[in-house]
Amino acid sequence: MPTEQALIKRSNHSCELCTANENLTVFPVPPTSDLSAQQCILLCQTCQNQIEGGAELDINHWRCLNDSMWSQEPAVQVVSYRMLHKLSSESWAQDALEMIYMEDDVKTWAEQGIAAEQREGPTRDSNGAELNDGDDVTLIKDLKVKGANFTAKQGTLVRGITLTDNPEHIEGKVNGTRIVLVSAYLKKA
Numbered sequence: 001m002p003t004e005q006a007l008i009k010r011s012n013h014s015c016e017l018c019t020a021n022e023n024l025t026v027f028p029v030p031p032t033s034d035l036s037a038q039q040c041i042l043l044c045q046t047c048q049n050q051i052e053g054g055a056e057l058d059i060n061h062w063r064c065l066n067d068s069m070w071s072q073e074p075a076v077q078v079v080s081y082r083m084l085h086k087l088s089s090e091s092w093a094q095d096a097l098e099m100i101y102m103e104d105d106v107k108t109w110a111e112q113g114i115a116a117e118q119r120e121g122p123t124r125d126s127n128g129a130e131l132n133d134g135d136d137v138t139l140i141k142d143l144k145v146k147g148a149n150f151t152a153k154q155g156t157l158v159r160g161i162t163l164t165d166n167p168e169h170i171e172g173k174v175n176g177t178r179i180v181l182v183s184a185y186l187k188k189a
């Protein structure tokens with residue numbers, strides 16, 4: 001059976017997160033989906049737009065996760081878990097995350113997606129070399145350090161850098177001050 005038909009049958013023609021009945025489309029679960037019904041869910045446009053990040057999160061809409069997280073379908077559990085994780089600044093979402101039950105392999109699948117989303121790619125220096133925590137780097141140009149009132153000179157060695165959530169920035173100590181440096185202005189030492 002084609003995936004779309006299988007999903008419509010499985011969901012009884014409704015969004016598998018919020019149960020809306022209109023504008024339903026097949027959503028392959030990231031980061032990799034073989035496009036089978038096991039790795040796709042049926043979503044309404046509202047859910048899909050917010051999951052893909054095009055639309056702002058409407059927190060009240062996502063109260064539906066309190067129900068969808070109990071779905072028997074691993075793919076629905078996975079997407080519910082990831083959305084709850086995104087909303088985990090809300091206390092109800094945190095409560096739900098504590099209650100949600102998933103088999104170990106389903107949980108691994110859910111967390112893979114979160115990790116893939118958070119890591120926008122490796123941090124690279126000006127030559128495209130990958131940077132890691134603890135690396136030493138040198139500055140390839142003079143950098144005015146905002147707020148610290150000094151210029152970090154070209155050629156300055158920064159020891160033991162720390163990566164940040166943003167691949168374009170690292171943290172390191174220059175002149176005894178911990179500052180954020182732009183990866184593209186660095187060279188691995």
Ligand SMILES: [Zn+2]
Nearest residue numbers: 015018044047
């Ligand atoms: Zn929906």
